[in-house]
Amino acid sequence: MEIQNAGKNPVRITDTTLRDAHQSLLATRVRTDDLAAIAAEMDQAGFHSLEVWGGATFDVCTRFLNENPWERLRLLKKLAPRTPLQMLLRGQNLVGYRHYADDVVRAFIHHCAECGIDIFRVFDALNDERNFETSFSAIKECGKHIQASICFSLTGPRMGGPVYNLDYYVNKALILQDMGADSLCIKDMAGMISPYDAYDLIAALKKVLRVPVQLHTHYTSGQGSMSYLKAIEAGVDMIDTCLAPFALRSSQPAIEPIVVTLQGGARDTGLDLGRLIALGRHFERIAPKYREFRDDTKMAVVDTAVLVHQVPGGMISNLVSQLKQAGAINRLQEVFDEIPRTRRELGSPPLVTPTSQMVGVQAAQNVLVGRYKMVSSQVQDYVYGLYGRPPMPIDPEVQKIALKRYKRGNQPITCRPGDVLEPEMEKIRQTAGDLAKDMGEVLICALYPQTGMQFLKWNHGLEPVPKEMKPKTLEDVKNEDEIVAKALASMRAGIESE
Numbered sequence: 222m223e224i225q226n227a228g229k230n231p232v233r234i235t236d237t238t239l240r241d242a243h244q245s246l247l248a249t250r251v252r253t254d255d256l257a258a259i260a261a262e263m264d265q266a267g268f269h270s271l272e273v274w275g276g277a278t279f280d281v282c283t284r285f286l287n288e289n290p291w292e293r294l295r296l297l298k299k300l301a302p303r304t305p306l307q308m309l310l311r312g313q314n315l316v317g318y319r320h321y322a323d324d325v326v327r328a329f330i331h332h333c334a335e336c337g338i339d340i341f342r343v344f345d346a347l348n349d350e351r352n353f354e355t356s357f358s359a360i361k362e363c364g365k366h367i368q369a370s371i372c373f374s375l376t377g378p379r380m381g382g383p384v385y386n387l388d389y390y391v392n393k394a395l396i397l398q399d400m401g402a403d404s405l406c407i408k409d410m411a412g413m414i415s416p417y418d419a420y421d422l423i424a425a426l427k428k429v430l431r432v433p434v435q436l437h438t439h440y441t442s443g444q445g446s447m448s449y450l451k452a453i454e455a456g457v458d459m460i461d462t463c464l465a466p467f468a469l470r471s472s473q474p475a476i477e478p479i480v481v482t483l484q485g486g487a488r489d490t491g492l493d494l495g496r497l498i499a500l501g502r503h504f505e506r507i508a509p510k511y512r513e514f515r516d517d518t519k520m521a522v523v524d525t526a527v528l529v530h531q532v533p534g535g536m537i538s539n540l541v542s543q544l545k546q547a548g549a550i551n552r553l554q555e556v557f558d559e560i561p562r563t564r565r566e567l568g569s570p571p572l573v574t575p576t577s578q579m580v581g582v583q584a585a586q587n588v589l590v591g592r593y594k595m596v597s598s599q600v601q602d603y604v605y606g607l608y609g610r611p612p613m614p615i616d617p618e619v620q621k622i623a624l625k626r627y628k629r630g631n632q633p634i635t636c637r638p639g640d641v642l643e644p645e646m647e648k649i650r651q652t653a654g655d656l657a658k659d660m661g662e663v664l665i666c667a668l669y670p671q672t673g674m675q676f677l678k679w680n681h682g683l684e685p686v687p688k689e690m691k692p693k694t695l696e697d698v699k700n701e702d703e704i705v706a707k708a709l710a711s712m713r714a715g716i717e718s719e
């Protein structure tokens with residue numbers, strides 16, 4: 222796409238409004254109709270890419286929206302043919318929550334490419350490069366762009382320490398480049414990267430890598446826009462932003478102020494501010510339909526807790542509800558104190574789905590029941606090596622306890638986790654039978670055996686779609702407001718007449 226008035230070395234922008242932004246703010250609930258309505262205009266804006274798919278969209282479409290995610294992708298491709306479409310892929314976990322067999326990974330990626338994905342942003346929760354092997358080779362087979370992603374993690378308020386230091390990231394980046402990555406992304410999913418760390422990290426990566434470098438952050442800790450500016454000064458090639466109505470809080474920094482900040486300089490994006498503001502109006506207009514999914518419990522836009530203990534926001538809310546259920550919310554501080562210890566004993570994994578849940582639940586159980594008196598089957602799988610190799614060795618004592626009565630044995634595997642999984646596609650085809658009409662539908666069953674099959678029954682009219690899954694219209698929202706306003710008015714009138 223030609224961009225006029227850009228600087229000599231313009232920062233290129235991946236827009237996340239159609240995926241990560243509403244995943245972060247509105248529980249991924251924005252429907253295809255509302256995305257499609259603006260896709261053609263988004264295509265004209267001059268973005269480097271549009272992140273439109275992957276992450277939680279696939280699960281939410283089938284589980285909560287009764288929408289076929291493949292149809293969403295095909296439609297967006299048709300409406301936005303000029304700008305590369307991008308997805309977030311959880312490596313061997315694809316868009317699910319466990320490791321899938323290699324044949325599922327290959328089939329899934331081929332189908333994504335056929336339906337319109339140009340750039341695959343691939344990450345692994347443990348940054349274990351072996352979990353990228355199969356997806357990388359499948360993406361290459363399709364002739365598409367591999368963006369390797371490294372999860373940004375910390376063990377203190379700033380980058381450094383024994384695990385997540387500069388060398389760690391640089392070494393990982395070099396390995397992923399050698400494995401065939403076409404670009405590299407630092408994926409700061411919890412929004413924790415500090416501006417000067419962003420500068421040091423991007424400068425170091427730019428020095429050693431041939432491929433372009435992208436930074437992905439969230440506004441969560443309040444440092445996001447500052448970190449982008451320092452990353453831009455350090456030479457970052459691409460950044461991820463979204464349109465203002467869906468920006469800030471736990472979402473991406475907004476694009477509009479960045480465009481103005483860079484105007485007239487060497488890194489001027491060349492994007493048209495007026496056009497961006499016009500695009501934003503669409504999202505402002507449709508947002509009321511999704512207001513029930515917005516977290517309006519706090520005044521603060523910034524999550525100050527993450528600055529103190531580096532525990533991602535989502536993990537904290539999970540812990541709070543877990544402790545409330547157990548009637549033990551008074552022990553929250555003890556659990557917070559336990560998290561760093563449990564995490565260290567489990568090999569200091571990045572705190573991202575699914576490792577954040579594993580560490581959080583285990584830390585809570587360590588406090589409530591006694592240290593490693595209870596170990597979930599998920600943590601057993603993890604200790605056994607089924608998720609890959611954590612950055613540091615797992616504590617040998619913890620390993621022994623966790624695998625004591627484990628079904629697969631008490632000697633952990635050291636090979637690539639994908640190597641111990643039998644092919645799955647043939648079995649899934651048989652189980653799905655006539656219910657799955659095409660490859661896309663077979664893959665829905667492959668990813669989510671229960672909810673996927675249920676979706677196909679709804680979608681093919683074999684079972685009635687639950688009432689609460691019906692899309693909400695702006696008319697519905699207006700009616701709701703009118704009912705509330707009327708009730709309030711009559712209540713007030715009652716009080717006044719007394």
Ligand code: CO
Pocket residue numbers: 241409410437438439
């Ligand atoms: Co993100």
